[in-house]
Amino acid sequence: MGSFEYVMVLVSIVIGLAITHVLNALAAAIHRVRGHGEPIRLDAVYLLWVAYVLTWLVSFWWFEFKFQEVKTEWSYGLYLFIITYAVGLFMLATILVPKGLSGVSDSYAYFMAGRKWYFGTFLALQALDVADSFLKGADWGARPAYFLVVGVYASAAIAGIASERRSVQLLAAGGAGAVYLVFTFLDTGVLGDW
Numbered sequence: 001m002g003s004f005e006y007v008m009v010l011v012s013i014v015i016g017l018a019i020t021h022v023l024n025a026l027a028a029a030i031h032r033v034r035g036h037g038e039p040i041r042l043d044a045v046y047l048l049w050v051a052y053v054l055t056w057l058v059s060f061w062w063f064e065f066k067f068q069e070v071k072t073e074w075s076y077g078l079y080l081f082i083i084t085y086a087v088g089l090f091m092l093a094t095i096l097v098p099k100g101l102s103g104v105s106d107s108y109a110y111f112m113a114g115r116k117w118y119f120g121t122f123l124a125l126q127a128l129d130v131a132d133s134f135l136k137g138a139d140w141g142a143r144p145a146y147f148l149v150v151g152v153y154a155s156a157a158i159a160g161i162a163s164e165r166r167s168v169q170l171l172a173a174g175g176a177g178a179v180y181l182v183f184t185f186l187d188t189g190v191l192g193d194w
Helices: 005-035 044-063 077-095 107-113 115-135 142-161 166-188
Strands: none
Touching: 005 044, 005 077, 044 077, 044 107, 044 166, 077 115, 107 115, 107 166, 115 142, 142 166
16 A cells, blocks of 8 residues: 555545444435434535535545555655645534534524534635645646635625525525536546546
8 A cells, every 4th residue: 555545545534434424414404304203404505515615525535546546755744734624624514514404493593503614614724725735736826717716705605694585595506606616527528628
């Protein structure tokens, strides 16, 4: 097992736990919507951010494979950085989605009550993502489209913190999610060469 694979074992566990946490909560929500247990109101803003985080968790693991393409000098510091990023994503997932959605009867009200924690963590993770991208090489980190995308995410987070209007929250969640999907699909070649 090489250094990359060794590092990715712990990263995979942390990301896998975060994905499991989110999926378990979504399954619990489906049961509650079906009438089993306490009723729950699921809002589009909340579900869009949950989808965004779930997509980020899955693609983070994939984007870390870039470290195999670049000559990386593995150190304990780099190892801690990548683990910190993965732990940050886990924390973002748990801030957004409480265990089993317990105590949540209205997902939008729950989200709005904790939105500053969510968006604060979201912004901190954007900074980690920029650092992570530059660790994979200056060419990788300095892509103009990447900085545009990070600007969109930061704008969505700032608007999400500042505004209590549902329309702004919906635009932030939908816009960030759409930009994330398009950028990720283009960056990974899923959509082919446009």
